[in-house]
Amino acid sequence: MSGLGQIWEQLIQAVCRPPRDEYRIQDLLGGVGGVFSFGHTKARREDFQLTNTRGKRLEVSRFLNARTHTTTEPLPTVIYCHCNSGSRRDAEEAVFRLLPDGISVVCLDFEGSGMSEGDYVTLGAHEVDDVQCVIQHLRENGKASVIGLWGRSMGAVTALLCSQRDPSIAGIVCDSPFSRLRDLMLELAEEMKIPVPKYLVKVALAFLRRSIRSRAGFDIIEVAPIAKVEEAFVPALFGHAEDDTFIPKRHSELLYEKYSGEKNFVTFEGDHNSHRPLFFHTSVVIFFHNVLQLERSGAGPASASGLTSGLDRELFSFHSGGRQQVFPACHTTLCFATRPSPPFHPLLTSFILCFIRVRCFFFS
Template sequence: MGETIPAASWLGRISDTYNMLWKMVIRPPRDLYSPEELGPAKFRLGKRVYERRDLQLRSGRGVLECSHFVPAKSPEAKRPCVVYLHGNCSSRLEAFDALPVLLPRDLTVFCLDLSGSGRSDGEYISLGHHEEKDLRVVLQHLRSLDTVTAIGLWGRSMGATTSILRAEEDHDLAACVLDSAFRDLQTVAEELVSRGRFPVPQFLLSWALEMIRTEVSRRAGFDPLELMPINCAPNAKCPAFFGVASDDTFVLPHHTQDLHNAWAGERVLRVFDGGHNGVRPTWFLEEAADFLVDRMKSKSQLKAQDIVAPGRKFASDPSGKDDEEDSSGGVDGKPTPRLVSPLTECLQLDPRGANVPMSADLLSRRVPERKHHMARELAKMGFRTDAVLAAVHHSETVEEGLEWLLTQTGEAPCQVDNRPPSGARDHCCLGVMSPCSEREASPAQARGEREEHSLPSVPVPESPAPPAPPPPGRLLPGANLNDQLLFLGFDETHTDAASKRCLTMDAAMDYFSTNSVTVRL
């Protein structure tokens, strides 16, 4: 006879899952960084010196902590401004990834901790609903300044969704960069459950979503199932530069494709690898910055000499140094710190771990028997072995363990990769402003120094053996679209261009047809 599971056990598990899910929506890990992590107020990027001007703005949910990056030389000159909007468990520190490609193009950069994030007021986030109101306040402030000409947006994840919601109504925006937005929140939730990312039986999904809807509405004041950027895209007129990781397993790539297809204005799509929270490739950052510069230049109707042309960097004077710098490369006789880029959103769940049974070592030797259920449930959610061990040590229930993990986003136990690394990648490391020396500090070096203090990571348990391959002829050889196009005989230059613009083979064929690309036989 099968084992009878007590009703109380079922109710307890449902309660744990319910609490976990609503917290994932409106109270994910909060990036409570220290003010020192913003670095010095004046820093050097290349041969130029820039200033960070911190300020506070007030929105309907309290005080917003903001920063405006401007050139130290002629800060009152008229320039376009890019507003950077961070993801759901991130902060304004995320904007540091974009500063190296935006500031040298003679753009100023404005970033902020959205309500409920970072050091700003607010208990909960809303994945774009209330954040769009924060953005309105920022835009009103920037448009009151004589120094700001055109305004563009650069958003990632929640920040991209926020940008879409604002772009529907604000047709004065010059352009948007939209990295990994979702089309609607209900589809994201259904896809996560269907792929085993959360322990909710499929037959209970509708009930669970309705319960979460009620809880989120009560606590955060918005209906999550009515958060549908896909309905806003047909009314958005500004040029949009869409970016998506082909291996994003959190918000599937089709969300970006759907938004791109529905966008009313000019639209461009670029595809890369790196997952939802991975480091974005340099070529993508550069191309996105060029896109913004070109459209913001047109929007503000500036003369060619008033703005640096797309792709160009600042030209140094014949002496090889700027007015702000002395012969040692410092400012006012002191070395000027260099800018170092941080990495962004921290918590990721590994889909491979959802169906992997707990290891015998974890269950029998290192976890007390009374906590076997807790360890097994956390492992099913995709957390790595070291994360599960740490949570079990600090907690007594599944909910307490999950809550503890969500507060440890800067620590190694809570770093759960959502795909095998394709190279040397950094995870959950905040960058710093470090003084210059003879050996110029680089972002990779700075992140590496921070990693020396991280807890050791334990590899994710091996995935079950993959299913047998389909019959010959069903799939093309190759791990990705680029490899498959090369197999078909297309030139490497053309396949590289197509793989950056298309998510599917059909889209690549359409791209080749439009550009009259043929195969050499």
């Protein structure tokens, strides 16, 4: 493959084939046995497989509080949606915050991610079908009473698209979504201050669009939650870091402004991949207490939520299979090329400069 062809291939990979989170089953909370504890909470993990609408196997995990995992009654459930280079391992922040209240947490490896089958991620276009597959399974098997979604980055976009498609979802938490994929890509190019006319950048993206559609089966132009949110009425909590330079805060602001359902918007310090602060997690827990209509006891949602169970400390003890380990209280989600990979910005820059110098003969 020529040097230009290699650059082009790397650019496609940066968009729809970011570094895959490779792990072993023992790397999940609870290890091979699936039993673990944290703070004052004893928990259990159940793993299962589903087949999505494209015939690909999805790996799914369901986390349960020990006081609820033996019941046959459907449970209030939150499905965690990971980012483009993530996996179900990223659901730890949801498990640690929600399980103390008996909220079941379900997470999956999207098609093309983690242990699931598939070669490509689609930044929300196909991931929404994977979530609907999980929702259908939970409802048909009587495992979930009410269902909420919690997504980060690509997962937040997926949650937004699901809320428009399935109004029976109780509520969604959207951490750092983008409003329109095409706009985000143009912004990234502009941020690099590339000394070429804007129309050439758009031409380059047009070629990229065609290649990605051929390779991964989705259209980057159609990945635009901003076009759907006026038709969404599910309660939503938006969150965004003030110093996010990859997906700027204005993307969430635009989505929040157009969103038709009940909504709230919180901002916090940090960037796209930083640990989320206790303030944000407290907001998330209270939000799910309300939309999942949990029976409150004691002093209310904040004190009943596990936020006072020791998880608000910087570190906490985690027990699994007789072993004790110390983990951060909030597991950071690795998103958008934070794992080793060719950076998106230089790749885009290199491609555009090469595009100007050389005719794209490899499209023939």
